[in-house]
Amino acid sequence: MACASPRRSPATPRRRAKGPLLASETLPTLANIDSIIEKLLSVRKTPGKMVSLAEQQIRQLCQVSREIFLSQPTLLELNSPVNIVGDIHGQYSDLLRHFDKCGYPPSSNYLFLGDYVDRGKQSIETISLVLAYKIKFPNNLFLLRGNHECASINKVYGFYEECKRRYSIKLWKVFIDCFNCLPVAALVENTIICMHGGLSPELENLNQLRDIPRPIDIPNHGLLCDILWSDPDDDVIGWGQNDRGVSFTFGGEVVRTFLEKHNCSLIVRAHQVVEDGYQFFQKRQLVTIFSAPNYCGEFDNAGAVLCVSEDLTCWFSILPPLKPKVVHVKGRR
Known part of the structure; x- marks a missing residue:
């Protein structure tokens, strides 16, 4: 199902936890941002082709977007319409396919749930494009x-090896400085709460998310770790051990209680490969979104984007898994 074209209204954060939101005109930008985006989009018709940006350009993307992240809340508060994207994991061609299908910023608004890098072959292109769009359209595209x-x-x-092979270890460190400033959760129209992983037994009120300091590394346990690492589990009552060896799993009653307490209607998260690109949990009170089809070339999964309209109607834009090409070779006579 394809996305309808949402009305061109920016998904602007409602408020900041501390102080007024900075207007777009006061946010840092790059004089050459249009040429960077143009170059990154030049490979739209040639899937798999690398884009060779100058290392200094990528450094600038990281440094400028970092300042924008810090100027906006740790818990973003967004308006609809918005398209919500799950894991991409360096599958740059698939990111471009999603944009082709759902619309490019600023005509469509986006919230990405994280995991832009690793696994895939083009992590640098993937993270560079979303950072460039964040700089160009800071109130239309948001990154968790x-x-x-x-x-x-x-x-x-x-990702480290890709940076080292194509550019330098120093550039990888610049990316890490940028990643340490990313927001960690978002609230759409005060009713849809979004994060990469899931809930935490330490999460009592949403102000705890607003108060997470940045820059910050991800700890091995605690609230921030759980928000990025936890998973829902049908077989768990309450909280359980996570097979990942990090954080927890949580059952349906935890979801129901959380939504009721915080007056929300839906949890949207990513973090797990699901066959259809999306998968519901606990009577459709939670949905997992995974946006990288044919994940790592090892799975036959679709990739999905959750499209939320202005009146909060939700539907899915699906990229089906691509079938491998069959090459016919004539035998020798």
């Missing part, structure tokens, strides 16, 4: 932190 936007994780699962 995933568990892979963390030095100890992406040093192991591919």
Whole structure:
């Protein structure tokens, strides 16, 4: 199901926890941002082709977007309409396919739930494009932190090696400085709460999310760790051990109680591969969104985007898994 074109109204945060929201005109920008975006989009018709930005340009993307992240709340408060995107994991061609289908900023508003890097072959292009759009359209596109936007994780699962091979270790460190400033959760129209992983037994009120300091590394336990790492589990009553070895799993009653307490209607999270690109939990009170089809070339999953209209009607834009090309080779006579 394709996305309808949302009305061109920015998904502007309602308020900041401390002080007034900075107007777009006062946010930092880059004089050459249009040419950077143009270059990143130049490979739309050639999937898999690398984009060679200058290292200094990428550094600028990280540094300017970092300041924008810090100028906006840790818990974003957004208006609809907005398209919510799950894990991309360096599958740059699929990110462009989602934009082709759902619309490019600023005609469509976006909230990304994290995990831009690792696993896939084009993490640098993926994170560079969303950072560039964040700079160009700071109140139309929003980025949350995933568990892979963390030095100890992406040093192991591919991003560090990609930066080292294509640019430098110093550039990887610049990315990490940027990742440490990303927001961690979002509230859409005060009723849809979004994060990368899930709930936390330590989360008693939403002000705890607003008060998470930045820059910050992801700890091994506690509220921030759980928001980025926890998973729902049908077989768990209350809280359970997580097979990942980090954080917890949580059952349906935890979801129901949380939504009732905070007067919300839906939890939107990412973090897990699901066959159809989306999967509901606890009577449709929670939905997992995963946006990287054919994940790692090893799964036959679709990739989905959750489209939320201005009146909070929700539907899914689906990228089906691509079938492998069959090459016919004539035999020798």
